[in-house]
Amino acid sequence: MFSGSIPALVTPFRNGSFDESVYRDLVEWQIAEGSSALVPCGTTGESATMPKEEHFEVVRVCVDQARGRVPVIAGAGSNDTQVAITNVRAAKEAGADAVLMVPPYYNRPSQEGIFRHFEAIAAECELPIMLYNVPGRTVTDIQPATMGRIVAAFPGKFPAVKDATGNLGRVSEQRAACGPDFIQLSGNDETALAFNAMGGVGCVSVTANVAPRLCAEFQAALAADDYALALSYQDRLYPLHIAMFTDASPGPVKYALSRIRPGFPTELRLPMTPASEASRTAVDAALAHAGLI
Known part of the structure; x- marks a missing residue:
């Protein structure tokens, strides 16, 4: 379930509403x-702007369209443990195979608070939980000792x-x-090659929203220990990795999708x-460098 190239899917919106047809086509x-798997309703999916009912309707649609061919790992984090x-x-209930869970954000709990948060979740929940450590967004950092304890x-x-x-x-x-059997996936495309070399197994x-085949082939090369081939993919994809964050994500991602999948809606929700x-120019150049346009 947790290996290879796993896109953190964008959520297409049209006229303020979830565009189910476009999303099914994307899946x-x-x-x-x-x-190798799909992550609906993570950060890139604009989950912060989605009411709970819509959030898990998107998860349900993703599961329904995937039809068991790949696992679905649903974003499910909150800074409120009960939520x-x-x-x-x-x-x-929506059919997800696992969840992706950040530690509590904004509250800034201690390491003990982080542990107790996940302890309470583990006691009540049946699905496997992929920890998601992104202190640049959450401020909270799951320290390695705390992760080991969890x-x-x-x-x-x-x-x-x-x-x-x-x-x-x-x-x-x-x-x-x-322990060596703990599965580690990069959350940063640009350093995924080095991450896997140190013991990771995917990203x-x-x-991958924009270049899923190239990202999957890149991860396959890493899994085969063909680092020369992986490096060639890295050189091809690196400008695109950087271009995806030349403005607040997922603005550049949705623009890139509209360039390679005409008609894909670029609509975002405030803020x-x-x-x-400038970002669009960088995305266009990166898509051309990768041979995608």
């Missing part, structure tokens, strides 16, 4: 292009982490704290705004 294309518990239950306390409940700390040393620190990817002219 189908991702599977056909080789994505996070209800989110995991809703994800299970993993050891609940065997099999927390099998993996999406690490978006940007600190490559964390891969080794987390292997030491959580929860933004770029997110469309990609700037």
Whole structure:
């Protein structure tokens, strides 16, 4: 379930509402292009602007369209422990195979508070939970010792982490704290090659929204220990990885999708705004460099 190229899917909106038809087409294309799993309603999916009913309707549609061909790992985090518990239950009811869970954001709990948050969730929930450590967004950082404590306390409940700390040393620190069988996936496309070299097995990817086949082939090369081939993909994709964040995400991602999938809606929900002219220029150049336009 937790390996290879896993797109953190955007959510298409049209006239303020979820565009189910476009989303189903996106899911189908991702599977056909080789994505190994799907993450609906994460950060890139604009989950922060989605009411709970809509959030888990998107998850349900993703599960329905995937039809068991790839796992669905639903975003389910909250800075309220009780809300996070209800989110995991809703994800299970929607048919998700696992959930992606950030530590509480904004509240800034201590490491003990982080542990107790996940302890309470583990006691109430049946699905596997992929930890998602992204202190650049949450402020809260799951330290390696705390991660090791969480993993050891609940065997099999927390099998993996999406690490978006940007600190490559964390891969080794987390292997030491959580054991060599703990699954680590990069949350940053641009460093995924080095991340895998240090013990990772995949990437929860933004770029895979736009270049799913190239990202899947890149991960396949890494899995085969063909680092020369992987480096050639890295050189081809690196400008695109950077272009995806030349403005607030997912503005550039949706613009890129509209360039390679005509008619894909670029609409975002406030406070997110469309990609700037400079960002669009960078995306166009990166798409051309990757051979996608």
